[in-house]
Amino acid sequence: MTENGGALRDQGSRWYDGEAGPLIRPYALTGGRTRPRPSGVHLDLIALVSLHRDASMVHGDFRLGPEHRALVELCRGETQSLAELAAGTDLPVGVVRVLIGDLLERGCVTASRPVPPAQLPDERVLSEVIAGLKAL
Amino acid sequence: MVSEHPDTTDDDTTALALKILVAGGFGVGKTTLVGAVSEIKPLRTEELLSEAGQSVDDTEGVDHKVTTTVAMDFGRITIRSGLSLYLFGTPGQDRFWFLWDELSQGALGAVVLADTRRLEDCFPAVDYFEHRHIPFVVAVNCFTGARAYGAQDVSRALDLDQGTPVVLCDARDRDSGKEVLIRLVEYAGRMHTARLLNSVG
Ligand SMILES: Nc1nc2c(ncn2[C@@H]2O[C@H](COP(=O)(O)OP(=O)(O)OP(=O)(O)O)[C@@H](O)[C@H]2O)c(=O)[nH]1
Ligand SMILES: [Mg+2]
Numbered sequence: 001m002t003e004n005g006g007a008l009r010d011q012g013s014r015w016y017d018g019e020a021g022p023l024i025r026p027y028a029l030t031g032g033r034t035r036p037r038p039s040g041v042h043l044d045l046i047a048l049v050s051l052h053r054d055a056s057m058v059h060g061d062f063r064l065g066p067e068h069r070a071l072v073e074l075c076r077g078e079t080q081s082l083a084e085l086a087a088g089t090d091l092p093v094g095v096v097r098v099l100i101g102d103l104l105e106r107g108c109v110t111a112s113r114p115v116p117p118a119q120l121p122d123e124r125v126l127s128e129v130i131a132g133l134k135a136l
Numbered sequence: 137m138v139s140e141h142p143d144t145t146d147d148d149t150t151a152l153a154l155k156i157l158v159a160g161g162f163g164v165g166k167t168t169l170v171g172a173v174s175e176i177k178p179l180r181t182e183e184l185l186s187e188a189g190q191s192v193d194d195t196e197g198v199d200h201k202v203t204t205t206v207a208m209d210f211g212r213i214t215i216r217s218g219l220s221l222y223l224f225g226t227p228g229q230d231r232f233w234f235l236w237d238e239l240s241q242g243a244l245g246a247v248v249l250a251d252t253r254r255l256e257d258c259f260p261a262v263d264y265f266e267h268r269h270i271p272f273v274v275a276v277n278c279f280t281g282a283r284a285y286g287a288q289d290v291s292r293a294l295d296l297d298q299g300t301p302v303v304l305c306d307a308r309d310r311d312s313g314k315e316v317l318i319r320l321v322e323y324a325g326r327m328h329t330a331r332l333l334n335s336v337g
Contacts, residue, residue, distance in 0.1 A: 129321050
């Protein structure tokens with residue numbers, strides 16, 4: 001039942017092509033929601049999203065669509081930033097933010113919060129960055 | 137002081153990502169610079185500008201907001217496992233400034249790219265970062281035949297605060313780009329330390 005949405009894409013049986021323009025209104029994927037559900041959580045572009053142990057639940061939840069699963073798959077390899085997830089799924093950042101919010105809410109993924117401006121990384125980290133850049 | 141931890145919802149990982157912005161006028165070489173230093177082909181994300189748009193069509197109980205998108209490209213440099221640098225080329229046009237606010241949240245610093253043939257194009261970026269006390273360096277992208285000015289001249293012409301580094305660079309060159317980033321991180325470190333000392337003293 002949950003596979004309906006995915007089936008069309010997975011089989012590559014597209015009845016439209018790239019030149020047809022955007023077929024789906026972006027926020028249609030989120031059911032019209034433009035804000036992530038766990039309110040107060042704002043995911044930065046460099047928020048790092050990793051899979052939680054219980055990520056497999058993504059498959060049992062009928063409210064989650066193929067895009068949610070695609071995001072989970074992307075995180076499976078390695079921790080990904082929100083920006084990378086957006087690029088990887090070819091979805092706008094705002095949409096990915098909402099979808100990741102769904103996954104957070106269900107405990108499928110965890111995400112790092114942005115560093116508050118007052119707490120920029122300490123000197124040790126910055127020295128490490130400088131050394132790393134020099135060694136590139 | 138600040139009791140608000142960057143409390144991560146994650147348990148075991150303490151991966152740290154740092155954000156650097158690359159700003160400057162239209163066509164000054166932002167994407168080129170990001171591409172030159174990034175270990176991945178610069179990726180492109182789109183941010184939806186729904187808030188800026190108006191019309192909300194509620195007839196179906198779902199709002200079909202009219203959205204436009206603005207593209208940002210970004211690259212990544214992995215320093216080590218668990219520590220990476222993300223570079224974001226900011227959208228050039230002024231009307232997207234509200235996006236900068238979000239982008240610059242928690243940013244380590246910024247590179248303002250300048251072209252001496254149209255130096256004024258980078259004024260808005262310089263203004264922006266100065267006002268928000270975000271550490272930045274000015275990198276003069278030396279397009280062929282434009283290397284008529286030195287760092288001093290640019291610094292004076294832009295009326296930069298004393299200490300703001302000006303670096304001559306070639307945005308297409310990886311080593312040159314690396315040098316710009318190193319100068320920025322060094323400078324950001326100095327600024328940060330100074331600020332901490334100020335808040336103590
Ligand atoms: N000769 C020369 N050309 C350059 C240099 N840097 C960039 N270019 C060229 O200038 C053009 C614009 O560079 P981009 O990197 O796309 O500039 P941008 O700032 O990202 O442009 P927008 O995103 O459109 O504002 C490209 O054709 C580059 O190849 C340089 O140092 N020297
Ligand atoms: Mg560009």
